[in-house]
Amino acid sequence: MPPKNSIRLCQLLGTKEPIWQAPMAGISTARLAADVTNNGGLGALPLAMFDLRNPEGLKKLASTVDEFSRLVSSNRANTVNFNFFCHDVYSTETPPSQVKNWWTLYKNSLKTLEDSLLSKIPFDNGNVSFKEIERDYPEELTKLLDYLAEVKPKVISFHFGHPTKSTIERLQKEGIMVVVTTTSIEETKALLDLGVDGLVCQGYEAGGHRGNFLVGKELDENLSTFALFSQVQKYVASQNKDVFLIPAGGIMDASTIKYYLSLGAPAVQMGSIFLAAPETSSNGFVKKHVEGENNLTTTMIDLVSGKPARTIKTKFIDSLIKNDKFERSELPPYGHAYNAYKVLKGLVKDHDIGFYLAGQNYHSLDPKLNTTEIIQKLSKELAQD
Helix, strand or coil: CCCHHHHHHHHHHCCCCCEEECCCCCCCCHHHHHHHHHCCCEEEEECCCCCCCCHHHHHHHHHHHHHHHHHCCHHHCCCEEEEEECCCCCCCCCCHHHHHHHHHHHHHHHCCCCHHHHHHCCCCCCCCCHHHHHHHCHHHHHHHHHHHHHHCCCEEEEECCCCCHHHHHHHHHCCCEEEEEECCHHHHHHHHHHCCCEEEEECCCCCEECCCCCCCCCCCCCCCHHHHHHHHHHHHHHCCCCCEEEEECCCCCHHHHHHHHHCCCCCEEECHHHCCCCCCCCHHHHHHHHHCCCCCCEEEECCCCCCCEEEECCHHHHHHHHCCCCCHHHCCCCCHHHHHHHHHHHHCCCCCCCCCECCCCHHHCCCCCCHHHHHHHHHHHHHCC
Protein backbone atom coordinates (compact mmCIF):
# COMPACT_ATOMS: atom_id res chain seq x y z
CA MET A 1 0.00 0.00 0.00
CA PRO A 2 1.51 3.39 -1.01
CA PRO A 3 1.98 5.97 1.77
CA LYS A 4 -0.97 8.30 2.43
CA ASN A 5 1.03 11.29 1.21
CA SER A 6 1.62 9.59 -2.14
CA ILE A 7 -2.04 8.57 -2.47
CA ARG A 8 -3.13 12.14 -1.73
CA LEU A 9 -0.89 13.62 -4.41
CA CYS A 10 -1.94 11.03 -6.98
CA GLN A 11 -5.59 11.82 -6.26
CA LEU A 12 -4.97 15.55 -6.66
CA LEU A 13 -3.21 15.05 -9.99
CA GLY A 14 -5.29 12.22 -11.36
CA THR A 15 -2.23 9.96 -11.62
CA LYS A 16 -1.80 6.32 -10.66
CA GLU A 17 1.94 6.19 -10.18
CA PRO A 18 4.26 8.35 -8.02
CA ILE A 19 6.39 9.11 -11.07
CA TRP A 20 6.97 12.57 -12.52
CA GLN A 21 8.79 12.89 -15.83
CA ALA A 22 11.54 15.52 -15.74
CA PRO A 23 10.85 18.27 -18.32
CA MET A 24 14.21 17.83 -20.10
CA ALA A 25 14.03 20.84 -22.42
CA GLY A 26 15.68 20.12 -25.74
CA ILE A 27 15.04 16.37 -25.89
CA SER A 28 11.56 15.90 -24.44
CA THR A 29 8.61 15.64 -26.80
CA ALA A 30 4.83 15.79 -26.54
CA ARG A 31 4.82 12.06 -27.30
CA LEU A 32 7.09 11.34 -24.34
CA ALA A 33 4.91 13.39 -21.99
CA ALA A 34 1.74 11.77 -23.32
CA ASP A 35 3.09 8.24 -22.93
CA VAL A 36 4.11 8.95 -19.34
CA THR A 37 0.68 10.40 -18.55
CA ASN A 38 -1.21 7.67 -20.41
CA ASN A 39 0.56 5.08 -18.28
CA GLY A 40 -0.29 6.70 -14.97
CA GLY A 41 2.60 9.08 -14.36
CA LEU A 42 2.83 12.85 -14.72
CA GLY A 43 4.20 13.88 -18.11
CA ALA A 44 5.98 17.19 -18.52
CA LEU A 45 6.12 19.75 -21.33
CA PRO A 46 9.19 22.03 -21.36
CA LEU A 47 7.96 25.44 -22.55
CA ALA A 48 10.95 27.69 -21.89
CA MET A 49 12.05 27.68 -25.53
CA PHE A 50 9.10 29.80 -26.64
CA ASP A 51 9.66 33.55 -26.81
CA LEU A 52 6.57 34.76 -24.97
CA ARG A 53 7.42 38.42 -25.48
CA ASN A 54 5.34 38.31 -28.65
CA PRO A 55 2.01 36.67 -29.62
CA GLU A 56 3.71 34.19 -31.92
CA GLY A 57 5.45 32.61 -28.93
CA LEU A 58 2.16 31.89 -27.20
CA LYS A 59 0.76 30.40 -30.42
CA LYS A 60 3.72 28.00 -30.65
CA LEU A 61 3.33 27.10 -26.98
CA ALA A 62 -0.36 26.39 -27.50
CA SER A 63 0.48 24.23 -30.52
CA THR A 64 2.72 22.02 -28.35
CA VAL A 65 -0.01 21.74 -25.73
CA ASP A 66 -2.54 20.84 -28.44
CA GLU A 67 -0.23 18.11 -29.72
CA PHE A 68 -0.01 16.65 -26.21
CA SER A 69 -3.81 16.80 -25.91
CA ARG A 70 -4.24 14.86 -29.15
CA LEU A 71 -1.86 12.13 -27.98
CA VAL A 72 -3.14 11.69 -24.44
CA SER A 73 -6.34 10.03 -23.26
CA SER A 74 -9.21 12.52 -23.19
CA ASN A 75 -9.72 12.18 -19.45
CA ARG A 76 -6.05 13.05 -18.82
CA ALA A 77 -5.75 16.10 -21.05
CA ASN A 78 -4.59 18.34 -18.21
CA THR A 79 -2.61 15.71 -16.29
CA VAL A 80 0.64 17.35 -17.18
CA ASN A 81 3.37 19.61 -15.83
CA PHE A 82 4.11 22.83 -17.76
CA ASN A 83 7.71 23.86 -17.10
CA PHE A 84 9.17 27.38 -17.45
CA PHE A 85 12.61 28.87 -16.78
CA CYS A 86 12.84 31.71 -14.28
CA HIS A 87 16.49 32.75 -14.45
CA ASP A 88 17.82 36.28 -14.03
CA VAL A 89 17.16 38.64 -16.94
CA TYR A 90 20.35 39.35 -18.89
CA SER A 91 21.27 42.24 -21.16
CA THR A 92 19.98 42.06 -24.72
CA GLU A 93 23.45 42.60 -26.15
CA THR A 94 26.58 40.48 -25.74
CA PRO A 95 29.75 42.60 -25.29
CA PRO A 96 32.36 42.09 -28.05
CA SER A 97 34.93 40.99 -25.45
CA GLN A 98 32.67 38.10 -24.37
CA VAL A 99 32.12 37.06 -27.98
CA LYS A 100 35.89 37.10 -28.59
CA ASN A 101 36.59 35.01 -25.51
CA TRP A 102 33.86 32.52 -26.39
CA TRP A 103 35.27 32.13 -29.91
CA THR A 104 38.80 31.66 -28.56
CA LEU A 105 37.58 28.92 -26.23
CA TYR A 106 35.78 27.04 -29.00
CA LYS A 107 38.56 27.48 -31.56
CA ASN A 108 41.15 26.13 -29.14
CA SER A 109 38.87 23.22 -28.33
CA LEU A 110 37.91 22.23 -31.89
CA LYS A 111 41.05 23.37 -33.79
CA THR A 112 39.39 23.18 -37.24
CA LEU A 113 37.05 26.17 -36.86
CA GLU A 114 37.45 28.90 -39.46
CA ASP A 115 37.14 32.53 -38.35
CA SER A 116 34.58 33.11 -41.11
CA LEU A 117 32.09 30.98 -39.16
CA LEU A 118 31.92 33.51 -36.35
CA SER A 119 29.95 35.99 -38.49
CA LYS A 120 27.20 33.38 -38.87
CA ILE A 121 26.71 32.90 -35.13
CA PRO A 122 24.20 35.15 -33.35
CA PHE A 123 24.56 35.94 -29.67
CA ASP A 124 20.91 36.65 -29.04
CA ASN A 125 19.03 35.44 -26.00
CA GLY A 126 17.65 32.04 -26.96
CA ASN A 127 15.93 31.40 -23.62
CA VAL A 128 13.69 34.25 -22.48
CA SER A 129 13.07 34.12 -18.74
CA PHE A 130 9.54 34.06 -17.33
CA LYS A 131 10.77 36.92 -15.14
CA GLU A 132 11.28 39.10 -18.20
CA ILE A 133 7.68 38.54 -19.26
CA GLU A 134 6.52 39.50 -15.78
CA ARG A 135 8.73 42.59 -15.63
CA ASP A 136 8.54 44.05 -19.12
CA TYR A 137 5.55 42.57 -20.98
CA PRO A 138 2.39 42.96 -18.88
CA GLU A 139 0.00 42.46 -21.79
CA GLU A 140 1.68 39.24 -22.89
CA LEU A 141 1.80 38.06 -19.28
CA THR A 142 -1.96 38.58 -18.95
CA LYS A 143 -2.58 36.63 -22.15
CA LEU A 144 -0.32 33.82 -20.96
CA LEU A 145 -1.95 33.58 -17.54
CA ASP A 146 -5.41 33.66 -19.11
CA TYR A 147 -4.39 30.82 -21.41
CA LEU A 148 -2.96 28.79 -18.52
CA ALA A 149 -6.16 29.38 -16.54
CA GLU A 150 -8.15 28.05 -19.48
CA VAL A 151 -6.02 24.93 -20.02
CA LYS A 152 -5.53 24.29 -16.28
CA PRO A 153 -2.55 21.90 -16.26
CA LYS A 154 -2.35 20.04 -12.96
CA VAL A 155 1.15 21.42 -12.31
CA ILE A 156 3.17 24.42 -13.45
CA SER A 157 6.81 24.25 -12.44
CA PHE A 158 9.71 26.69 -12.57
CA HIS A 159 13.46 26.09 -12.86
CA PHE A 160 16.38 28.46 -12.15
CA GLY A 161 14.18 30.50 -9.82
CA HIS A 162 10.61 31.51 -9.17
CA PRO A 163 7.96 33.92 -10.48
CA THR A 164 6.41 36.71 -8.43
CA LYS A 165 4.08 35.96 -5.56
CA SER A 166 1.18 37.49 -7.51
CA THR A 167 1.75 35.05 -10.39
CA ILE A 168 1.93 32.13 -7.97
CA GLU A 169 -1.32 33.18 -6.30
CA ARG A 170 -3.06 33.70 -9.66
CA LEU A 171 -2.16 30.18 -10.79
CA GLN A 172 -3.17 28.67 -7.45
CA LYS A 173 -6.49 30.49 -7.63
CA GLU A 174 -7.15 28.61 -10.86
CA GLY A 175 -6.53 25.30 -9.11
CA ILE A 176 -3.04 24.83 -10.54
CA MET A 177 -0.29 23.41 -8.35
CA VAL A 178 2.86 25.59 -8.39
CA VAL A 179 6.17 23.74 -7.97
CA VAL A 180 9.71 25.16 -8.02
CA THR A 181 13.14 23.51 -8.07
CA THR A 182 15.29 23.86 -4.95
CA THR A 183 18.92 22.82 -4.43
CA SER A 184 19.52 24.21 -0.92
CA ILE A 185 17.93 25.19 2.36
CA GLU A 186 18.36 28.87 1.47
CA GLU A 187 16.26 28.42 -1.66
CA THR A 188 13.75 26.32 0.24
CA LYS A 189 13.21 29.09 2.80
CA ALA A 190 12.56 31.65 0.05
CA LEU A 191 10.11 29.37 -1.74
CA LEU A 192 8.18 28.51 1.40
CA ASP A 193 7.75 32.23 2.06
CA LEU A 194 6.18 32.54 -1.38
CA GLY A 195 3.65 29.82 -0.58
CA VAL A 196 4.50 27.32 -3.32
CA ASP A 197 2.72 23.96 -3.32
CA GLY A 198 5.71 21.76 -4.00
CA LEU A 199 9.48 21.61 -4.26
CA VAL A 200 11.50 19.50 -6.68
CA CYS A 201 14.57 18.65 -4.57
CA GLN A 202 17.23 18.41 -7.26
CA GLY A 203 20.32 16.56 -6.07
CA TYR A 204 23.77 17.15 -7.50
CA GLU A 205 23.77 13.80 -9.33
CA ALA A 206 20.79 14.84 -11.46
CA GLY A 207 21.26 15.24 -15.18
CA GLY A 208 20.50 18.46 -17.02
CA HIS A 209 20.78 22.02 -15.80
CA ARG A 210 21.31 22.68 -12.13
CA GLY A 211 18.34 24.66 -10.84
CA ASN A 212 20.05 26.76 -8.18
CA PHE A 213 19.14 30.46 -8.05
CA LEU A 214 20.33 31.87 -4.71
CA VAL A 215 23.73 30.22 -4.41
CA GLY A 216 26.24 30.29 -7.25
CA LYS A 217 28.37 27.30 -8.16
CA GLU A 218 31.31 28.55 -6.09
CA LEU A 219 29.24 28.31 -2.89
CA ASP A 220 26.95 25.48 -3.95
CA GLU A 221 27.14 22.71 -1.35
CA ASN A 222 26.44 20.16 -4.12
CA LEU A 223 24.04 18.21 -1.94
CA SER A 224 23.11 14.73 -3.10
CA THR A 225 19.43 13.98 -3.65
CA PHE A 226 19.21 12.12 -0.34
CA ALA A 227 21.04 14.80 1.65
CA LEU A 228 18.99 17.60 0.11
CA PHE A 229 15.66 15.81 0.52
CA SER A 230 16.43 14.94 4.15
CA GLN A 231 17.45 18.50 5.05
CA VAL A 232 14.52 20.09 3.24
CA GLN A 233 12.08 17.63 4.79
CA LYS A 234 13.38 18.40 8.28
CA TYR A 235 13.18 22.16 7.72
CA VAL A 236 9.68 22.02 6.22
CA ALA A 237 8.48 19.97 9.19
CA SER A 238 9.97 22.52 11.61
CA GLN A 239 7.90 25.22 9.88
CA ASN A 240 4.70 23.15 9.91
CA LYS A 241 4.31 23.62 6.17
CA ASP A 242 2.19 21.34 3.99
CA VAL A 243 4.37 21.16 0.89
CA PHE A 244 4.96 18.26 -1.47
CA LEU A 245 8.67 17.34 -1.70
CA ILE A 246 9.69 15.58 -4.91
CA PRO A 247 13.22 14.07 -4.93
CA ALA A 248 15.04 14.28 -8.27
CA GLY A 249 18.44 12.97 -9.28
CA GLY A 250 19.92 9.50 -9.57
CA ILE A 251 16.57 7.70 -9.36
CA MET A 252 16.56 4.90 -11.94
CA ASP A 253 14.60 1.98 -10.49
CA ALA A 254 11.58 0.98 -8.41
CA SER A 255 13.61 0.13 -5.32
CA THR A 256 14.88 3.72 -5.12
CA ILE A 257 11.38 5.06 -5.65
CA LYS A 258 10.13 2.84 -2.81
CA TYR A 259 12.93 4.08 -0.59
CA TYR A 260 11.99 7.74 -1.04
CA LEU A 261 8.30 6.92 -0.59
CA SER A 262 9.19 5.20 2.68
CA LEU A 263 10.89 8.44 3.79
CA GLY A 264 7.73 10.43 3.12
CA ALA A 265 8.14 11.60 -0.48
CA PRO A 266 4.79 11.53 -2.34
CA ALA A 267 6.48 10.99 -5.72
CA VAL A 268 9.84 11.21 -7.46
CA GLN A 269 11.00 12.95 -10.63
CA MET A 270 12.89 10.89 -13.23
CA GLY A 271 14.65 12.00 -16.39
CA SER A 272 17.72 9.97 -17.34
CA ILE A 273 15.74 6.74 -17.38
CA PHE A 274 14.03 7.99 -20.58
CA LEU A 275 17.15 9.13 -22.44
CA ALA A 276 17.34 6.14 -24.79
CA ALA A 277 13.58 5.89 -25.35
CA PRO A 278 12.51 6.47 -28.97
CA GLU A 279 10.04 9.14 -27.80
CA THR A 280 12.91 11.53 -26.99
CA SER A 281 14.79 13.50 -29.62
CA SER A 282 18.29 12.48 -28.46
CA ASN A 283 18.01 8.72 -28.03
CA GLY A 284 20.58 7.86 -30.72
CA PHE A 285 23.81 8.79 -28.96
CA VAL A 286 22.78 7.63 -25.50
CA LYS A 287 21.34 4.35 -26.73
CA LYS A 288 24.44 3.56 -28.79
CA HIS A 289 26.72 4.44 -25.91
CA VAL A 290 24.86 2.45 -23.24
CA GLU A 291 24.71 -0.59 -25.51
CA GLY A 292 28.45 -0.31 -26.21
CA GLU A 293 31.49 -0.84 -24.03
CA ASN A 294 32.54 2.78 -23.51
CA ASN A 295 32.17 3.90 -19.93
CA LEU A 296 31.87 7.65 -20.34
CA THR A 297 31.43 9.52 -17.07
CA THR A 298 29.41 12.67 -16.48
CA THR A 299 30.55 16.08 -15.39
CA MET A 300 29.05 19.41 -14.38
CA ILE A 301 29.95 22.11 -16.90
CA ASP A 302 28.83 25.68 -17.62
CA LEU A 303 30.91 26.27 -20.77
CA VAL A 304 28.21 25.24 -23.24
CA SER A 305 25.00 26.90 -22.11
CA GLY A 306 26.41 29.41 -19.62
CA LYS A 307 24.86 27.62 -16.64
CA PRO A 308 26.06 24.49 -14.81
CA ALA A 309 24.61 21.30 -16.30
CA ARG A 310 25.48 17.63 -15.85
CA THR A 311 26.45 16.12 -19.19
CA ILE A 312 28.21 13.07 -20.56
CA LYS A 313 31.93 13.80 -20.75
CA THR A 314 32.76 13.36 -24.42
CA LYS A 315 36.01 14.38 -26.12
CA PHE A 316 34.40 17.71 -27.00
CA ILE A 317 33.37 18.43 -23.41
CA ASP A 318 36.78 17.36 -22.13
CA SER A 319 38.47 19.69 -24.60
CA LEU A 320 36.35 22.66 -23.50
CA ILE A 321 37.29 22.04 -19.88
CA LYS A 322 41.00 21.79 -20.69
CA ASN A 323 40.97 25.02 -22.71
CA ASP A 324 38.93 27.07 -20.25
CA LYS A 325 41.01 30.09 -19.19
CA PHE A 326 38.21 32.54 -18.51
CA GLU A 327 36.23 33.89 -15.61
CA ARG A 328 32.52 33.36 -16.08
CA SER A 329 31.91 37.11 -16.37
CA GLU A 330 34.25 37.07 -19.38
CA LEU A 331 31.97 34.73 -21.35
CA PRO A 332 28.41 35.26 -22.65
CA PRO A 333 25.64 34.56 -20.13
CA TYR A 334 23.07 31.77 -20.28
CA GLY A 335 20.70 32.05 -23.22
CA HIS A 336 23.21 34.01 -25.28
CA ALA A 337 25.95 31.38 -24.95
CA TYR A 338 23.49 28.53 -25.42
CA ASN A 339 22.00 30.05 -28.57
CA ALA A 340 25.46 30.58 -30.03
CA TYR A 341 26.44 26.98 -29.28
CA LYS A 342 23.28 25.59 -30.91
CA VAL A 343 23.95 27.54 -34.11
CA LEU A 344 27.60 26.45 -34.12
CA LYS A 345 26.55 22.83 -33.65
CA GLY A 346 24.52 23.06 -36.85
CA LEU A 347 27.50 24.46 -38.74
CA VAL A 348 30.16 22.00 -37.57
CA LYS A 349 30.07 18.80 -39.60
CA ASP A 350 33.46 17.21 -38.91
CA HIS A 351 33.13 16.86 -35.12
CA ASP A 352 30.51 15.58 -32.72
CA ILE A 353 29.97 18.57 -30.44
CA GLY A 354 26.82 17.23 -28.84
CA PHE A 355 25.80 18.33 -25.36
CA TYR A 356 24.36 15.10 -23.95
CA LEU A 357 22.76 15.92 -20.63
CA ALA A 358 22.49 12.91 -18.31
CA GLY A 359 22.52 12.03 -14.63
CA GLN A 360 25.28 10.10 -12.90
CA ASN A 361 23.26 6.87 -12.97
CA TYR A 362 22.34 7.00 -16.66
CA HIS A 363 24.25 3.74 -17.28
CA SER A 364 21.41 1.96 -15.46
CA LEU A 365 18.81 2.68 -18.14
CA ASP A 366 17.56 -0.12 -20.38
CA PRO A 367 18.07 1.00 -24.00
CA LYS A 368 15.63 -1.64 -25.29
CA LEU A 369 12.57 -0.11 -23.61
CA ASN A 370 10.26 2.60 -24.87
CA THR A 371 8.50 5.04 -22.54
CA THR A 372 5.38 2.92 -22.08
CA GLU A 373 7.48 -0.13 -21.23
CA ILE A 374 9.58 1.87 -18.76
CA ILE A 375 6.56 3.11 -16.82
CA GLN A 376 4.81 -0.25 -16.91
CA LYS A 377 7.94 -2.02 -15.64
CA LEU A 378 8.29 0.45 -12.77
CA SER A 379 4.58 0.14 -11.99
CA LYS A 380 4.76 -3.64 -11.80
CA GLU A 381 7.82 -3.52 -9.54
CA LEU A 382 6.27 -0.87 -7.29
CA ALA A 383 3.25 -3.10 -6.79
CA GLN A 384 5.41 -5.94 -5.50
CA ASP A 385 6.01 -6.22 -1.75
